[in-house]
Amino acid sequence: MSETFVQMTDVGKTIKGQIIVNQLNLKIPRGQVVALLGGNGAGKSTILRMLAGIIQPTRGDIRVGDWSWKENRRGYAELIGYMPDDYRFSPGLTARETMAFWAKLKGLTAKHGDDMLARVGLEHTGNKTVSSFSKGMRQRVLFAQVLLGQSPLIIMDEPTNGMDPYWMQSFVEMVREAAYRGQTVLFSTHQLHIAEALADRILFLKEGAIRFEGSGEDIRQQLGSSGMEKAFDYLFGIADGPR
Numbered sequence: 504m505s506e507t508f509v510q511m512t513d514v515g516k517t518i519k520g521q522i523i524v525n526q527l528n529l530k531i532p533r534g535q536v537v538a539l540l541g542g543n544g545a546g547k548s549t550i551l552r553m554l555a556g557i558i559q560p561t562r563g564d565i566r567v568g569d570w571s572w573k574e575n576r577r578g579y580a581e582l583i584g585y586m587p588d589d590y591r592f593s594p595g596l597t598a599r600e601t602m603a604f605w606a607k608l609k610g611l612t613a614k615h616g617d618d619m620l621a622r623v624g625l626e627h628t629g630n631k632t633v634s635s636f637s638k639g640m641r642q643r644v645l646f647a648q649v650l651l652g653q654s655p656l657i658i659m660d661e662p663t664n665g666m667d668p669y670w671m672q673s674f675v676e677m678v679r680e681a682a683y684r685g686q687t688v689l690f691s692t693h694q695l696h697i698a699e700a701l702a703d704r705i706l707f708l709k710e711g712a713i714r715f716e717g718s719g720e721d722i723r724q725q726l727g728s729s730g731m732e733k734a735f736d737y738l739f740g741i742a743d744g745p746r
């Protein structure tokens with residue numbers, strides 16, 4: 504797991520004069536699962552959106568595989584599956600129609616869409632409109648979408664938001680399988696146990712910068728059994744930081 508697949512070099516994002524992301528440097532090897540943690544407004548979604556090519560950095564460079572977005576937008580986009588944190592589904596479309604649409608965009612058949620819907624346990628509700636689904640069910644549709652086409656890089660913004668414990672566990676297993684197949688995964692979460700269960704590497708963000716990082720094991724070794732909570736307390740300024 505040594506080949507760098509994602510590289511962010513001196514990446515910054517300023518919006519309306521406010522620095523949102525500050526000189527971010529990050530290398531992610533192929534097949535690594537990385538969790539982004541941080542309080543509200545820490546910059547997680549902004550970083551994920553820049554990586555997904557939805558917004559552009561104000562400065563610095565982002566490369567995924569052989570491409571940067573500036574050099575080859577199409578080549579770059581083809582490497583990426585993105586699960587946004589808020590997605591407005593087309594009101595009249597069923598889950599199957601929605602998946603068929605996304606499958607077509609990726610050059611796949613409607614059958615691929617159906618198969619993926621079954622993987623997230625929604626085969627029996629596929630003919631209902633997605634707008635009638637609960638939050639957790641909508642998240643599972645979005646997760647099915649991100650798994651379509653086995654993109655080399657999967658980017659997910661708070662993917663387990665609203666998922667019940669059973670589907671959180673299934674989510675963890677499916678993401679692990681994806682990483683085992685060599686897909687690289689970057690996701691944000693507020694759920695410390697999901698980050699610990701899933702990520703090879705956890706990045707703690709504050710004010711658009713990485714303040715602390717390591718594996719779940721590293722964090723426990725440095726900070727004891729409640730290491731994740733301690734690191735989080737540090738982020739919120741409640742305790743002294745990890746040294």
Ligand SMILES: Nc1ncnc2c1ncn2[C@@H]1O[C@H](COP(=O)(O)OP(=O)(O)OP(=O)(O)O)[C@@H](O)[C@H]1O
Nearest residue numbers: 518519523541542543544545546547548549550691
């Ligand atoms: N388009 C925008 N216009 C103005 N400010 C923005 C814009 N996008 C992001 N911001 C600001 O950037 C900061 C980081 O936002 P971001 O959504 O990246 O945080 P986050 O870590 O994902 O937060 P949360 O955990 O609440 O989802 C916030 O202060 C936010 O208000």
